[in-house]
Amino acid sequence: MDNFKTLKTKFNAQGYRFTPQRQLIFEIFQTLPTGNHLSAESLHFLLLERGEAMSLSTVYRILKIMTKIGIIREVELAQAQKYYELNTISTHHHIVCVQCHQIIEFENNSILQQGLKQVETMGLQLIDCKFTLQTICPEALQMG
Numbered sequence: 001m002d003n004f005k006t007l008k009t010k011f012n013a014q015g016y017r018f019t020p021q022r023q024l025i026f027e028i029f030q031t032l033p034t035g036n037h038l039s040a041e042s043l044h045f046l047l048l049e050r051g052e053a054m055s056l057s058t059v060y061r062i063l064k065i066m067t068k069i070g071i072i073r074e075v076e077l078a079q080a081q082k083y084y085e086l087n088t089i090s091t092h093h094h095i096v097c098v099q100c101h102q103i104i105e106f107e108n109n110s111i112l113q114q115g116l117k118q119v120e121t122m123g124l125q126l127i128d129c130k131f132t133l134q135t136i137c138p139e140a141l142q143m144g
Contacts, residue, residue, distance in 0.1 A: 004018070004023060007023075007026060007071070010069055010070075010071065011069065014068070014069050016065055016069070021054055021058065021062060022062055022065070022066070024047070024052065025043065025047075025059070025062050025063075025066070026066070026071065028043065028046055028047075029072060029084070029085070029086045030086065032085075032086075034105075036085075037075060037083035037084065037085045037103055038083060038084050038085075039081060039082065039083050039084070040056065040059050040060050040063055040082070040084070041056070043059055043063070043084070044056045044059045047059065063084055066084075067084070070087055071086070071087060072084045072085060072086055072087055073085060073086075073087040073128075075094065075130065075132075081101065083103070091107070091109075091111075091112050091129050092105045092106065092107050093105070093106055093107070093108060093111060093130065093131035093132065093133075094106075094130075094131070094132045094133070095132075095133045095135055096132060096133070096134055096135065097135055097136055097137040097140050098134050098135070098136060099136050099137070099140030099141075099143070100137060100139065100140045100143075102137055108131075111129065111131050112129050115129045
């Protein structure tokens with residue numbers, strides 16, 4: 001997904017147009033530092049900071065389409081809060097503070113290997129592997 005021509009083809013194949021708004025949102029996700037996730041609200045705020053006049057409902061619609069196509073993935077890390085990240089091949093997992101919603105990514109191949117064993121013994125095919133540890137960080141404990 002490095003070039004926009006491939007991305008445009010992916011949108012078109014699913015019956016969607018690759019609009020400037022969708023391109024802009026993709027660019028924001030592409031430039032996020034590794035391990036960062038965005039909620040729809042934080043993405044909307046970034047767009048407003050850049051001077052882009054895009055409504056929050058439009059941001060939600062674009063995120064839904066990009067998730068459906070498989071460009072980004074929705075990650076439910078905190079209660080009642082959905083976050084989004086680029087859908088990449090790498091398998092990583094999350095540690096989330098349920099109080100302050102801080103997110104830390106980590107990699108652990110043994111989690112994936114155990115999941116693959118379970119799936120194979122059941123005759124299923126693995127599509128994705130997400131593991132989330134819900135925690136309370138020291139800072140949130142002190143504030144509580």
